[in-house]
Amino acid sequence: MLKVQNISGGYGSTPILSNISFEVEKGKMLGILGPNGCGKSTLLKVISGIMKPSTGTVYVDGKEIKDYSPKQLAKKMTVLPQLHATAFSNTVRDTVSLGRYPHQSGFFSSWKTEDEKAVVNAMEQTGVRKFEKAQLEYLSGGEQQRVFIAQALAQCSSLLLLDEPTNHLDIAHQKQILDMIRKEVTNHDLTVVSVFHDINLASLYCDEILLMEDGKVRAKGVPHEVLIDDQIMDVYKARISMQAHPEQPKPQMTILPDLNELAKEKVITVENIKITDEYVECKSAFPLRVLSSAVHNAGLGWYSNFINRTVQQDYNIYQVKEEFLQYLIEEGFSPTNTVGMMTAVHTKNAIVKQYEAPFGSVIVMVTAGIGNAIDVSRSYDRDNKNHVGTINTWVIVNGKLSDEAFVQGMMTATEAKTKALHHEKVYDTISNTMATGTPTDSLLIAATQQGEYMQYGGPITEVGKVIGRGVFEATVEAIQIYRRGALQ
Numbered sequence: 001m002l003k004v005q006n007i008s009g010g011y012g013s014t015p016i017l018s019n020i021s022f023e024v025e026k027g028k029m030l031g032i033l034g035p036n037g038c039g040k041s042t043l044l045k046v047i048s049g050i051m052k053p054s055t056g057t058v059y060v061d062g063k064e065i066k067d068y069s070p071k072q073l074a075k076k077m078t079v080l081p082q083l084h085a086t087a088f089s090n091t092v093r094d095t096v097s098l099g100r101y102p103h104q105s106g107f108f109s110s111w112k113t114e115d116e117k118a119v120v121n122a123m124e125q126t127g128v129r130k131f132e133k134a135q136l137e138y139l140s141g142g143e144q145q146r147v148f149i150a151q152a153l154a155q156c157s158s159l160l161l162l163d164e165p166t167n168h169l170d171i172a173h174q175k176q177i178l179d180m181i182r183k184e185v186t187n188h189d190l191t192v193v194s195v196f197h198d199i200n201l202a203s204l205y206c207d208e209i210l211l212m213e214d215g216k217v218r219a220k221g222v223p224h225e226v227l228i229d230d231q232i233m234d235v236y237k238a239r240i241s242m243q244a245h246p247e248q249p250k251p252q253m254t255i256l257p258d259l260n261e262l263a264k265e266k267v268i269t270v271e272n273i274k275i276t277d278e279y280v281e282c283k284s285a286f287p288l289r290v291l292s293s294a295v296h297n298a299g300l301g302w303y304s305n306f307i308n309r310t311v312q313q314d315y316n317i318y319q320v321k322e323e324f325l326q327y328l329i330e331e332g333f334s335p336t337n338t339v340g341m342m343t344a345v346h347t348k349n350a351i352v353k354q355y356e357a358p359f360g361s362v363i364v365m366v367t368a369g370i371g372n373a374i375d376v377s378r379s380y381d382r383d384n385k386n387h388v389g390t391i392n393t394w395v396i397v398n399g400k401l402s403d404e405a406f407v408q409g410m411m412t413a414t415e416a417k418t419k420a421l422h423h424e425k426v427y428d429t430i431s432n433t434m435a436t437g438t439p440t441d442s443l444l445i446a447a448t449q450q451g452e453y454m455q456y457g458g459p460i461t462e463v464g465k466v467i468g469r470g471v472f473e474a475t476v477e478a479i480q481i482y483r484r485g486a487l488q
């Protein structure tokens, strides 16, 4: 659909673009990214024919753009430049109707049903029909932007060139406009080339990304191939981290700020752990990075409080999440800053230990109810009912863990727990084989993210050695206490 070949050019004698080549297939959306001043808008001007390159060629549908008449080209291609504050004295409807000019023979003299349909449809899609009689100059920046998007859509061309289309729009309208453009791409084979400043929106909505740097193409490809931490940090000269999107296989970027307060030394010790009749609590003055399978706030996040709450054996497990949230609120815990587990084991049977390591200390907390212990390799033989009996484990590391160290730390802790069950000869009473855990065990790995950086958390790393030993010893002790009949 669009082929850009060896484009170089600039303003006067100042070169801006240098040997740019790429293609966009029909029905695809390409996002152009790059730092301020790298030449994104200049490239759009060359593609649209507004600016002549010093060398190179732009083809649309196999034909050079210079071989199209302006009207023919406007039927093929619509350009939405960056919105600048200007006073427009036109109504919204008239502004959108201007998009139909390539389809007119004499201006407005040949207004047809299909023109009317295109204008109304574009106003409805962009949510501006309610303003159709209003003067454009009285609309907000975001509303004006939507009117210009409607004008571009009313043109009904097969190639849309957009320069920061969501500039000025709030998140609901960013989503509405981009969802709508995406739908046109997917359902009606519209081809889109759009400049973005928001890397995350470009990643979410575009099939491919063209990353520019100093007037050149630094990379082009599908979002996960182009939006790589090191490459983005190098091009934008900013510290960032790429994370997985919760619903789509599209990487999302987070800025990593250089905040001084992060540098202050922060340490967790056994003094931070308090045991009441109702729960074991770890209260920190600062948030820790946590990966857990807890009841409340499972997954990866930052939290300052962890609680392991004792409940009665007849606790109604069907409304656990709602009830736990209510409990946290009543007890004065911040639901968004607390990770919560529950157990039928009395808090007085919790084992809390501190281990010193070369990088700092590690705190381990375990409560072990083994009345429902199972052999995971034989769980297919069981019913699906939940019974009382859970092993809850916390591992709190005074150190800085990578994502893989968090996951490896969980594996190391799980293996240590299973080894403790074997050491204590805990059996699955149904299969009559050695148990490996219980069906409802919870595990939490937390790290202060201060001090020594640890890339790995497996059994022979410094942190893995402490996790392995600590979880094993604490779980053995917790099982022995349980067996002494201390369960309430």
Ligand SMILES: Nc1ncnc2c1ncn2[C@@H]1O[C@H](COP(=O)(O)OP(=O)(O)OP(=O)(O)O)[C@@H](O)[C@H]1O
Binding pocket: 011, 016, 034, 035, 036, 037, 038, 039, 040, 041, 042, 043
């Ligand atoms: N009309 C002009 N005359 C002279 N120089 C210009 C003109 N327009 C842009 N430039 C220069 O060309 C370079 C590229 O500008 P361009 O607008 O293409 O960058 P951009 O990547 O779109 O930037 P931004 O992200 O800030 O919108 C900049 O150094 C800019 O100052």
